Amino acid sequence: MRVDIITIFPDYFGTTAKGAGPLGVSLIGKAAARGDLDFRLHDLRRWATDVHHTVDDTPFGGGPGMVMKPDVWGTALDDVLTGDGTVTAPSAPSAPLARLIVPTPSGTPFTQGLAAAYAAEKRLVFACGRYEGIDSRVVADARSAMAVDEVSIGDYVLAGGEVAVCVILEAVCRLLPGVLGNEQSAADDSFGGGTGEAGDPMRGLLEGPVYTRPRSWRGREVPPVLLSGDHQAIARWRRDEALRRTAAVRPDLVSQIISGTPGGAAMLDARDRTVLAEAGFPVDGESMAH
Numbered sequence: 171m172r173v174d175i176i177t178i179f180p181d182y183f184g185t186t187a188k189g190a191g192p193l194g195v196s197l198i199g200k201a202a203a204r205g206d207l208d209f210r211l212h213d214l215r216r217w218a219t220d221v222h223h224t225v226d227d228t229p230f231g232g233g234p235g236m237v238m239k240p241d242v243w244g245t246a247l248d249d250v251l252t253g254d255g256t257v258t259a260p261s262a263p264s265a266p267l268a269r270l271i272v273p274t275p276s277g278t279p280f281t282q283g284l285a286a287a288y289a290a291e292k293r294l295v296f297a298c299g300r301y302e303g304i305d306s307r308v309v310a311d312a313r314s315a316m317a318v319d320e321v322s323i324g325d326y327v328l329a330g331g332e333v334a335v336c337v338i339l340e341a342v343c344r345l346l347p348g349v350l351g352n353e354q355s356a357a358d359d360s361f362g363g364g365t366g367e368a369g370d371p372m373r374g375l376l377e378g379p380v381y382t383r384p385r386s387w388r389g390r391e392v393p394p395v396l397l398s399g400d401h402q403a404i405a406r407w408r409r410d411e412a413l414r415r416t417a418a419v420r421p422d423l424v425s426q427i428i429s430g431t432p433g434g435a436a437m438l439d440a441r442d443r444t445v446l447a448e449a450g451f452p453v454d455g456e457s458m459a460h
């Protein structure tokens with residue numbers, strides 16, 4: 171997968187005097203070293219035309235802060251999409267079709283589902299905004315040529331999109347074939363659990379607690395069922411714990427399964443219902459799974 175990142179802070183991602191940046195370490199770094207991931211960083215200021223390399227201007231209509239200029243972003247995107255990202259690049263019609271991702275607190279929430287969709291793309295281009303954001307005509311214009319997603323990583327405001335790009339890339343890259351090593355780890359994750367089939371109630375649950383050696387640590391024991399060798403009992407215990415944790419910290423997700431997912435409540439078995447009822451979520455018994 172090719173990943174282009176346009177930013178006024180390319181050093182944020184790149185190598186530093188102390189070593190590799192966030193794209194150069196861990197699983198992502200190894201995938202990049204293997205050539206499975208092809209990261210290209212672009213400094214937006216290269217497309218600024220004035221002597222000060224200005225990329226922002228005051229907002230029309232007044233208000234605080236600055237807005238990123240559409241002309242600078244427009245030529246940057248044109249060059250990155252059709253060429254190799256150099257300002258003078260000739261157009262290359264054979265460049266793979268890209269999906270443009272613009273991180274913004276005003277975007278749609280980033281989810282595991284979006285991460286999976288991005289992992290299936292051949293090419294992603296990230297446009298990192300700063301200040302009060304990018305002139306809105308840039309996204310409107312890009313939409314006439316490609317798929318564009320404005321995506322938020324949470325209900326808080328960051329100083330810019332760079333951290334959001336790292337978050338999104340970490341979620342996406344670990345889903346690429348060969349990146350994670352143990353493919354099952356991705357399937358068991360919070361939000362990606364269960365069989366992954368539509369209506370599977372384990373989808374959308376948080377992962378329960380995990381343990382490793384030693385069996386006893388500071389007087390705290392590993393739950394005995396995990397030492398039992400009884401795989402069915404272990405699976406049931408994990409499901410109970412996932413239901414309990416989700417009910418405790420993300421009641422919205424439990425409500426979504428019970429009433430927001432078509433057939434979701436019907437997929438809950440008697441034990442699921444008991445656990446959820448104990449956690450304060452009585453489930454209507456009529457549509458119970460057998």
Ligand code: ADE
Pocket residue numbers: 273274275321322323324325326327328329330331334
């Ligand atoms: N840029 C600033 N805040 C952001 C957020 N919450 N998500 C994505 N991009 C952002």
